[in-house]
Amino acid sequence: xxxxxxxxxxxxxxxxxxxxxxxxxxxxxxxxxxxxxxxxxxxxxxxxxxxxxxxxxxxxxxxxxxxxxxxxxxxxxxxxxxxxxxxxxxxxxxxxxxxxxxxxxxxxxxxx
Numbered sequence: 001x002x003x004x005x006x007x008x009x010x011x012x013x014x015x016x017x018x019x020x021x022x023x024x025x026x027x028x029x030x031x032x033x034x035x036x037x038x039x040x041x042x043x044x045x046x047x048x049x050x051x052x053x054x055x056x057x058x059x060x061x062x063x064x065x066x067x068x069x070x071x072x073x074x075x076x077x078x079x080x081x082x083x084x085x086x087x088x089x090x091x092x093x094x095x096x097x098x099x100x101x102x103x104x105x106x107x108x109x110x111x112x
Contacts, residue, residue, distance in 0.1 A: 004063035004104070004111030005041050012068040013038040021073045023047050023060075025081045030058075033075060035092075045075065046090055052081075059090040059103060063111035079110050 007013060018036040022029060023045070034057060035046040043062035049055070060077060067076045077084070088102050 003041055004061040004107055005043055007043055007062040016070050018045060021075045024074055024076045025079055025084055027080050030081055030084050053085050057090040058084055058087050061107050064107055
């Protein structure tokens with residue numbers, strides 16, 4: 001399996017910050033990017049789902065992103081809305097090796 005923590009195309013984040021972009025699952029919109037990282041082998045976006053799942057945030061590894069449309073300010077992921085909804089809750093204060101393992105376990109079948 002390819003690295004799920006790396007963007008498929010490094011140019012997606014070279015000249016643009018993805019914060020504020022809409023996020024589209026394979027079956028519809030899931031929210032906006034609240035936070036984005038571009039760290040080597042540790043990149044992800046945090047999606048603010050708004051009212052859709054009661055204001056929960058979801059961390060989405062960069063490898064789950066299938067494409068970025070900078071003109072439309074949209075990011076597309078390879079998952080359905082239900083798969084994103086079922087992902088672990090994101091808590092900025094709980095980002096550590098243990099939580100990263102939880103995300104690895106959950107997202108491994110969806111990356112690339």
